[in-house]
Amino acid sequence: MDKGIALQTHTAKYGVSLSTIANFTPSEFALLTPEALLEFCKTKLEGLDAQVKSGFLKQQRRNRLSGALSDLVASLNSKADKASGGVAAVDNNLKQTIVAQFDAAIRAAGGDQGLVKRLQDEKARFEATAFPPEGQEHNDAGVADWEMADFAEAVQNIQSDVNREGELEMIQLQSIMSQRQQALQMCTNMVQSLGQSAMGIAQNIGK
């Protein structure tokens, strides 16, 4: 099989004219079994799969983190306006809830050490205000509305950074998916053209 199976069908894909095909030498083609071609295509596509799967995992983790931060911001904002009067010293329930929400966000931040550190710093700041050591209380161990607004703003800033990075990662993921689609389309076109060529040869036999 020197010049391949009726390569005219490949011209559309590669923009090679029929006269150019006539000048092709065997070295411009590789002889492969269908198994080998399949293996080649699959290996190349699987190379992108690892990136796609890692991108999906990152996005899912970010979505969970963003959700945890939204819950935390909502709790902080619930006592951030003047009318609410902040968190009363005796309102241990809300204080503990907020600490638990900080912990959930820290867990969701997972391996991102920078984010974990920022959240831990904010949590420590909140705990120092809400549960001050004996003799160092101010606001009677409550958290003033303006302090709650300050905590809410700090957490919102963290959430904005998380979302911004997530958007960039999403663009990268979309780009890899598009690369995968293009690669798959190339393989499909190739296989279709091989199939049509084989059919053409079969029809010509015996004429």
Added chain:
Amino acid sequence: MNDEKLSELATQFEQQNEDIAQLEAVLRTFGDVDISVPRAFLEELDELTAPRAATTPAMPVFGIRV
């Protein structure tokens, strides 16, 4: 955030996997023959699927660096 886009991409990923399975089925019908494949195809596919440098947030995505 991004939940909807992510779900769309997951559907697209599944669809692509189904297409790969179909491709595999078609190739298997060719039987025990040698097929001649343009090297340009192999090279183009190789290039298309080669890992690309990740763009980090610290690196400008668009713009001209002087």
